[in-house]
Amino acid sequence: MSIGVIGRKVGMTAVFAEDGTLVPVSVVAIEPNTVTLLRTPDRDGYSAVQVGAGQAKKLTKPRLGQLKDLPRVRDVREFRLDDVSDYQVGQTLDVSLFSPGDTVDITGTSKGKGFAGTIKRHHFRRGPETHGSDSHREPGSIGAGTTPGRVYKGTRMAGRMGGERITVKKATIVRADAERNVLLVKGPVPGARNGLIVVRKA
Amino acid sequence: MTLLQELVAHQIRTDLPELATGDTVRVSVKVIEGNRERVQVFEGTILRQTGSGITRSITVRALRSGVGVERTFKVNSPRIEKIEVVRHGVVRRARLYFLRDRVGKAATLRERRA
Numbered sequence: 516m517s518i519g520v521i522g523r524k525v526g527m528t529a530v531f532a533e534d535g536t537l538v539p540v541s542v543v544a545i546e547p548n549t550v551t552l553l554r555t556p557d558r559d560g561y562s563a564v565q566v567g568a569g570q571a572k573k574l575t576k577p578r579l580g581q582l583k584d585l586p587r588v589r590d591v592r593e594f595r596l597d598d599v600s601d602y603q604v605g606q607t608l609d610v611s612l613f614s615p616g617d618t619v620d621i622t623g624t625s626k627g628k629g630f631a632g633t634i635k636r637h638h639f640r641r642g643p644e645t646h647g648s649d650s651h652r653e654p655g656s657i658g659a660g661t662t663p664g665r666v667y668k669g670t671r672m673a674g675r676m677g678g679e680r681i682t683v684k685k686a687t688i689v690r691a692d693a694e695r696n697v698l699l700v701k702g703p704v705p706g707a708r709n710g711l712i713v714v715r716k717a
Numbered sequence: 718m719t720l721l722q723e724l725v726a727h728q729i730r731t732d733l734p735e736l737a738t739g740d741t742v743r744v745s746v747k748v749i750e751g752n753r754e755r756v757q758v759f760e761g762t763i764l765r766q767t768g769s770g771i772t773r774s775i776t777v778r779a780l781r782s783g784v785g786v787e788r789t790f791k792v793n794s795p796r797i798e799k800i801e802v803v804r805h806g807v808v809r810r811a812r813l814y815f816l817r818d819r820v821g822k823a824a825t826l827r828e829r830r831a
Binding site: 535541692695699 | 720721723724728736747770771772791793794795796
């Protein structure tokens, strides 16, 4: 595992690469993060860096006690590291952690699609729209008959789609803008605009 | 200007003339052949414009050796050296797909005088 930061999705645009190709990019805003706690094997049983971002309106008393003279961060995430000696509580982490060409893993919550049918959810094919057919978007058969006499577990059916934790792996950094605190990442990033995003070195 | 526009503002070209569908344009594109770079010129009528901001593009239609050829260019691309407007055409629609069914004089548009 490796260190990362918390950011928010701004949206998508495109930039021209040096060879003239237009590269689609996602923009992730990363306001400077604060290291809020170091986890050590002696005390916690594992080692990790706890990072916080944003401004909290309200905090629980335990969190207030922990943060004391640190910024009142809204969101907190931990990054498991083998060695945390490079980091100190109160230290800030920002986009300078990354440089163009680096690969990162990006985690976020995908857009919720509600109760979705099998075509949208599992890419099933639809039935005929005409010629007397009624099975326009039906799932079709969900199994055999008397043997086995039941529907197998894990059979793909309609249901809740989206709104789950998704990680995009090995996304390339196109630009790291320290002035505006934004990261430009090639390709899509999970979730809606303003959604919380965790960017971790791949 | 939104943050998304701000991030690409320096790549948006301001040195190009105003372009409209129906205009006859001469597009100079830099092409790389092996390790040499040269400029290729493509002249034709703007059939349609799509996209906005950095992704804005034009499709140019020309007749080459009796065959209709359409090329789409990203207007803001650094590969484009220049775009010259040769002639303004009078058009009443945004996408001139009817030109595909026409050849010769029928495919020419009336000229707009400034």
